[in-house]
Amino acid sequence: MLSRLALAAALLWAGAASAQTSTLVATPAEYQQALRGVKPGDVIVLKDGVWRDFQILFEAEGRPGRPITLTAQTPGGVVLSGQSNLRLAGSQLVVSNLVFRDGWSPTGEVVSFRRSKEHRAVDSRVTGLVIDGYNKPDRATSDNWVALYGHDNRFDHNHLTGKNNVGTTLVVVRDEQQGLDNRHRIDHNYFGPRPNLGSNGGETLRVGTSADSLSASNTVVESNWFEGADGEVEIVSNKSGGNTYRGNVFYHSRGSMVLRHGDGNLVENNVFLGGGKPHTGGIRVINRHQTVRNNYMEGITGDGFTAALSVMHGVPNSSINRYHQVVGAVIENNTIIGAHSLFLGAGMDAERSAPPIDSRFSRNLIVNVDGHDPMRRLGDLSGVAFTDNIQARDVALVRGANGLLVPETPQGAGASPDLVMIPREATGVAWYPKDVQAVRLDQGAEIAVGPAEGALEAAVAAARPGDVLVLSPGRYAVDRTLTVGAPLTVRGSGQGRVEIAFSRPSLFEVAKGGSLKLAGLSVTGADAPDETGNAVIRVAPGSSAANFDLVLEDVEVRDLTVNRGFNLIALGKGVMADRVLLRDVRVDNITGSVISAAAETDDRGTYNAELVQIEGGAFSRIGGPVVDLYRGGTDESTFGPRLVIKGASFERVGSAERPSILMRGVQHAELVDNTLTDSGAISFSHRVGEPVLAVAGNRLVRTPEMQTDIAPIAAREGH
Known part of the structure; x- marks a missing residue:
């Protein structure tokens, strides 16, 4: 038994041991x-x-x-x-x-x-x-x-x-x-x-x-809170069992919450707000004994694997890294409003031939006020019990205190009206901003530039992000490649003709962090040297440039002829543009392509441009394809590329051996109201997924019919 003195000493030691020390270093x-x-x-x-x-x-x-x-x-x-x-x-x-x-x-x-x-x-x-x-x-x-x-x-x-x-x-x-x-x-x-x-x-x-x-x-x-999480088709990739995903918000994010591997997971009380943004998704169900309940989805635009709700076919006796059959799924009391698609039986093909079984789809509320039917079914769904679901377009909805739409009159289906969406400000930290916006094209100062020797080169070097260089009429002779490492616009003043001639292999080289817009001017390649890789606008391989825009509006380009492969725009391996847009562009007498985006030939599912868009314009005497767009491999983790060409004129583009437009692995192509005269065939080849080739109103004059391995569909407004 401790003496009183020993007990006091022990208590003193214990107090000292529990004292907290704070050390500033x-x-x-x-x-x-x-x-x-x-x-x-x-x-x-x-x-x-x-x-x-x-x-x-x-x-x-x-x-x-x-x-x-x-x-x-x-x-x-x-x-x-x-x-x-x-x-x-x-x-x-x-x-x-x-x-x-x-x-x-x-x-x-x-x-x-x-x-x-x-x-x-x-x-x-x-x-x-x-x-x-x-x-x-x-x-x-x-x-x-x-x-x-x-x-x-x-x-x-x-x-x-x-x-x-x-x-x-x-x-x-x-x-x-x-x-x-x-x-x-x-x-x-x-x-x-x-x-x-x-x-x-x-x-x-x-x-x-x-x-x-x-x-x-x-x-x-x-x-x-997942906001703008656009990296790939899987925002969340679940690859284990017994996990719970509860009360999360997916806000304007491309892709889905994917139960890719693992059994017995729970997905409940989550909110998916697509806002009409392309490729926004919901929940994809694979494997065994998954429970998806009391989730809310609104304005989801995705289809296929990124539908608001996607239930997949599996692979019989699947290896661990493929797709196990959906068995025992419970999908109940979810609200889905204004979705483009729900896809039951997704992914069915020769390999993925095992339909969902022993599963239940119950008391879900599906509302599309525009009358569009979002339900898509593929394959044998007899293994799914459908009970007490409500699909309608005339359910009166009101916006609740939680910011979500709920029926004015209870329907006995859908998510609970008491579902709470966590506020954005309750996530992350309060002391660091969430709303920082990157500077974009045309958001800076306008800077007047004249045609004096070296003036354009100096202005590009001194420009700040978002600046607009306004060129006075005249001829600009550029003797060095202009590097663009931030958003930059170069445009004519509109007071007279502006012509740029360049004596280097490239006029512009877009580096990491750069975007470029050209407007209201003319470019000639007559002074360029004969070197490999000539291009007016080049994005170099290995530059890691990504998520940039290239925009040409009311631009004339001619005489890119010094060698056999002189391109207007050349995107190198490892780079990826968000958008390449040509609006009312005229190109004449070039030996290469107008847009060369075909450097990712290792076939890993990568590609050089998410969206390539041509609106109007005239293209004549083009040696290569106007657009050469490539996406190889069978990986299913991406959405693009997408190609849209509307109202353009093509004359003497390509040849009998070279297509006028070359699309390999493009996931969505729209060709509408274009005229092709004395040109090579349009070529479209399928690589992966369910690509869309939409055509309407195109006129072929002494030009072969389109070469394609999928059936085109009729393009429609808003497709």
Whole structure:
């Protein structure tokens, strides 16, 4: 039995041991010193400022109720830049209020819940973290911004935006060594805009991989906001079992919540707001014993794999990485309003021939006030019991206090009128903006430029993002390639003819971050040298330029003839334009293509332009195809490319051996009211998916009929 003195000493020691120590550190060396002496309950505070090239290893052992914390002096006051990253290892750790910006991780992860395979973080938390545009310089180099290892970790109230290279934004990594029952919680995060990647590997969130997908992760993903998450067709890729996706908002995001692998997952109380944006999707169901209930979808435009609701065919005796048959799915009490498509039996082909069985589709409310029937059924659906669903166009709807539409009169179907949509401001952090808008074309100052020697070159070099260079009448002789690294417009003043001649292989080279608009001017290639790869506008292979616009309006281009392959626009391997638009453009006497977008020939599903659009204009004496657009491979993770040509005139384009328009793997093509005279055939070939070739009103004069391996359909307004 302790004496009174010994008891007092023991109590004094216990009080000292539980006291929290807060240590402010200003350098990596001071951080290392503080970490060496850290005890449960202690806090290490990084001094506000920019910490460049700081690779943080936060390895320690806290205790329940007494975690060890690493935080910023003030929320958002610490910016980790250059080649920085963060690794956690140990237990009962908390990291908060840091910002990663202006650089990239030197490793494959920005934030990793492990030091090594043997040393992981468990029972730990990362909160109030910002990762903003912290991308590898080469968009084809893969990394994951956040990788959750171990078990019982939480990632919450974080802000992740602007990932534009290959790799998942947040991934749960599973293996038998660390244990497959992860029990992570991912909640209240703001997953901000992720631009279209144009290839596989653009998921915003993935839980597991196919290799371990037959086991349960038991991860909870709830109350997150996905905004503009456009990376690929799978916004969320579930690849394990036993997970819950609850109360998330998918706002104006291309793609779907996809139950790609794994059984026994629950998807409930989520809100999908497409806003009419192209390719917005809902939920795709694959595998066994999935439950999809009480979800709300409005304004979803996607079709096929990105329909508002897509239930797939499986592969009989499927390998683990393909498509297991849908068995025992429960899809009930969902509200779907103004959707373009619901697709039951999606993906049916010679391989995916196993229809859904032992499943139930009950008490769902489907409303399309425009009278359009969104239901699409394919194959044998006798294995799905349809009960008490309501599909109508005359259900009176009102906007509830939660911002969602509900029937004025209860229908006994659809999501609960009490469904709550988490507010955007309740996700992420309050101290970092969500509404930052990138500068676009024509948003800067107008700058007058005259035809004096070197004036245009100097103006391009000095231009700020979004500026408009207004060219006075005259001839501009350009003796160097003009590099465009930010949005830039070059246009004529409208007071007289503006002609640009160039004596380099290219007039413009669009670099990473650049977009270019030309308007109201003329370009001649008569002075260009004979070199490989000649083009008026070139986007170089390996530049990692992506998500840019090229716009030509009321532009005349002629005499690109110095060699046999002189293009107007040439997109190199590894680059991907959001839009290439030619409006009222006249091109005469060139040996190459007007638009060459066919560099991705390794057939991995990548391509060079999401949308190519020609409106009006005249094209004559063109040696190659006016448009050469290529997308090879059988990967199904992308939406494009899309080609639209309307009201254009083609004369002596291509030849008997060279098509006038060459489309390989294009997913959607519209050819309307065009005239082709003495030209090569239009060529369309199918590579993957269910491509659309819509034609109407085209006139062929001494031009062969279209060569295509799919049946064209009649183009219609708004198709």
